[in-house]
Amino acid sequence: xxxxxxNSLKRCATALALLLVVQPAAAQKQGDDSVLRALVxxxxxxxxxxxxxxxxxxxxxxxxxxxxxxxxxxxADARSLWYEEAVKPFKGDPYExxxxxYYRGLVFxxxxxxxxxxxxxxMSVQQDAFAEEExxxxxxxxxxxLQGWALQQQGSSVGARxxxxxVRELRPDFPVDDPTITAANTVVVVETGNGPRKVAxxxxxxxxxxxxxxxxxxARATVRLPDGRxxxxxxxxxxxxxxxxxxxxxxxxxxxxxxxxxxxNENIGSALSVAASDLAIRxxxxxGKAGDGMSKAADALSVLSIGALxxxxxxxxxxxxxxxDNLPDAVHIAVLDLPPGQHTLGLSFTSATGAALxxxxxxxxxxxxxxxxxxxxxWASSRDRTSRYVxxxxx
Amino acid sequence: xxxxxxxxxxxxxxxxxCAAGRGGGAGDLAPQYVDxxxxxxxxxxxxxESQDIKEMTDRMVRDLLRMPAFGNATSAPxxxxxxxxxxxxxxxxxxxxxxxxxxxxxxxxxSEGKIQFVSRQNVDLVERERLLKSNGTVDARSSDHKxxxxxxxxxxxxxxxxxxxxxxxxxxxxNYYQFSFEMLDLRTSVSVWGNLYEVKKAGADDRIxxx
Numbered sequence: 381x382x383x384x385x386x387n388s389l390k391r392c393a394t395a396l397a398l399l400l401v402v403q404p405a406a407a408q409k410q411g412d413d414s415v416l417r418a419l420v421x422x423x424x425x426x427x428x429x430x431x432x433x434x435x436x437x438x439x440x441x442x443x444x445x446x447x448x449x450x451x452x453x454x455x456a457d458a459r460s461l462w463y464e465e466a467v468k469p470f471k472g473d474p475y476e477x478x479x480x481x482y483y484r485g486l487v488f489x490x491x492x493x494x495x496x497x498x499x500x501x502x503m504s505v506q507q508d509a510f511a512e513e514e515x516x517x518x519x520x521x522x523x524x525x526l527q528g529w530a531l532q533q534q535g536s537s538v539g540a541r542x543x544x545x546x547v548r549e550l551r552p553d554f555p556v557d558d559p560t561i562t563a564a565n566t567v568v569v570v571e572t573g574n575g576p577r578k579v580a581x582x583x584x585x586x587x588x589x590x591x592x593x594x595x596x597x598x599a600r601a602t603v604r605l606p607d608g609r610x611x612x613x614x615x616x617x618x619x620x621x622x623x624x625x626x627x628x629x630x631x632x633x634x635x636x637x638x639x640x641x642x643x644x645n646e647n648i649g650s651a652l653s654v655a656a657s658d659l660a661i662r663x664x665x666x667x668g669k670a671g672d673g674m675s676k677a678a679d680a681l682s683v684l685s686i687g688a689l690x691x692x693x694x695x696x697x698x699x700x701x702x703x704x705d706n707l708p709d710a711v712h713i714a715v716l717d718l719p720p721g722q723h724t725l726g727l728s729f730t731s732a733t734g735a736a737l738x739x740x741x742x743x744x745x746x747x748x749x750x751x752x753x754x755x756x757x758x759w760a761s762s763r764d765r766t767s768r769y770v771x772x773x774x775x
Numbered sequence: 776x777x778x779x780x781x782x783x784x785x786x787x788x789x790x791x792x793c794a795a796g797r798g799g800g801a802g803d804l805a806p807q808y809v810d811x812x813x814x815x816x817x818x819x820x821x822x823x824e825s826q827d828i829k830e831m832t833d834r835m836v837r838d839l840l841r842m843p844a845f846g847n848a849t850s851a852p853x854x855x856x857x858x859x860x861x862x863x864x865x866x867x868x869x870x871x872x873x874x875x876x877x878x879x880x881x882x883x884x885x886s887e888g889k890i891q892f893v894s895r896q897n898v899d900l901v902e903r904e905r906l907l908k909s910n911g912t913v914d915a916r917s918s919d920h921k922x923x924x925x926x927x928x929x930x931x932x933x934x935x936x937x938x939x940x941x942x943x944x945x946x947x948x949x950n951y952y953q954f955s956f957e958m959l960d961l962r963t964s965v966s967v968w969g970n971l972y973e974v975k976k977a978g979a980d981d982r983i984x985x986x
Binding site for chain 1: 820980
């Protein structure tokens with residue numbers, strides 16, 4: 381009777397191990413990434429000058445980011461031991477949310493809808509306002525400056541002055557004074573490099589780490605005016621800094637807990653397995669009841685060992701490493717007061733050490749209407765903003 | 776006995792596996808008509824929504840019709856309600872026409888001709904038609920030549936502002952929106968009427984999304 385129960389328990393243990401190890405692997409699923417696809421699609425469309433298409437993409441993304449995402453089965457799964465974080469629908473990290481509103485604001489600026497442009501830039505600033513580390517909880521200067529620019533164009537001069545005052549407070553080296561901004565009729569926004577990457581680290585991939593983008597050298601940009609003057613652009617935002625300066629996420633302790641759970645069960649399972657093997661060998665040194673008892677104990681320890689190892693294997697502490705892969709590394713700004721008419725502006729780039737990168741040179745055409753016309757936005761990028769997601773969809 | 780125990784074990788494990796493997800949508804909703812003055816369950820943000828705009832414009836219509844400059848006027852006052860002096864200083868992207876069209880049309884209906892609305896944004900249409908009539912491309916009635924383009928006596932100006940608060944500990948965010956409106960007398964620049972409307976909303980994301 382006892383022997384048959386022991387056999388049943390062994391079979392159960394085998395089934396438990398199979399179900400715990402195999403079933404969760406099959407159940408792992410990637411969370412909804414429609415927001416991520418909207419972000420990369422919108423960026424690509426904007427870089428190609430397809431503003432209406434870009435607006436559609438970014439509307440999808442910012443609507444989702446603005447919504448309050450309460451408890452859902454997917455978010456519960458992402459917190460549970462048995463699922464990786466990536467089962468949750470993608471909403472982006474704060475730097476990605478900040479950039480989503482930045483691009484939506486740029487499209488509004490190009491369409492001369494200054495009220496909604498400033499609203500988008502204001503939301504962009506607010507995505508940065510929740511950093512865990514207090515000294516970094518409000519340092520996104522790029523959207524703050526553009527918010528001020530949009531407010532000024534709308535006629536909200538008090539709000540504009542306040543935004544520019546905060547820009548100078550955060551960046552004392554910001555080189556443009558208020559009268560220059562007020563007199564300007566063109567804002568030049570130039571993006572350089574490739575955006576930050578997310579990489580999982582630690583046992584079980586439970587730690588989220590950010591790395592600066594790869595495969596680019598450009599760090600500074602200069603605009604060449606039709607009269608030959610060269611105006612260096614001010615490097616107003618480092619996107620990698622925004623990704624890394626926020627401190628930990630509220631959920632980090634959950635993934636650390638999952639990793640500890642997996643590690644603890646693996647250690648227990650290994651120890652029990654060693655003990656079971658030891659007993660299984662030693663039982664042959666004893667006869668009769670003593671040998672039978674050791675055999676049963678070895679079986680029981682095997683069951684517990686398999687269960688612990690299976691629980692360890694099933695726990696999924698891996699963090700979500702999906703990221704917006706066609707963001708820039710940095711954004712640079714200049715304001716210009718250009719006479720009415722058609723202009724060709726030249727853009728050139730240099731590395732961090734000041735080496736010229738002539739292969740990246742480009743020109744931008746723009747038309748300044750007679751005063752009092754609408755102000756112009758010049759946007760350019762040193763990179764073509766392709767994405768692995770867009771390429772994957774085409775293939 | 777052996778078989779029964781094994782089956783019980785497997786059933787328990789399988790049910791646990793099924794429970795853990797759940798997922799799917801957060802609540803599917805078949806398409807349906809919804810009253811614009813009510814909030815839709817499942818769609819939740821902390822910005823202002825259609826029900827806020829509807830309630831605000833309904834209150835504004837009642838307030839404006841009680842305005843002495845309108846109520847005591849011997850001839851129908853002419854008013855401009857458009858977005859030329861309506862500033863968005865809030866954090867919400869908004870189609871101002873949604874708000875101002877509704878206000879103008881509700882006022883038009885409720886005032887029953889006691890207020891006239893000047894469509895200054897469409898004055899180019901009037902000028903084009905006049906040009907076609909004056910050069911003979913289209914015919915004109917004799918009274919057309921006597922009428923002039925209507926000037927306005929009042930213009931509605933306004934602003935949307937917002938204030939956002941966040942608790943890092945609880946993750947709760949709140950948005951306070953203030954809509955300020957003033958009726959400007961275009962003959963004197965005196966503001967003859969004003970009112971404020973407020974909306975405040977709060978909410979928190981699931982903690983998996985909090986930073």
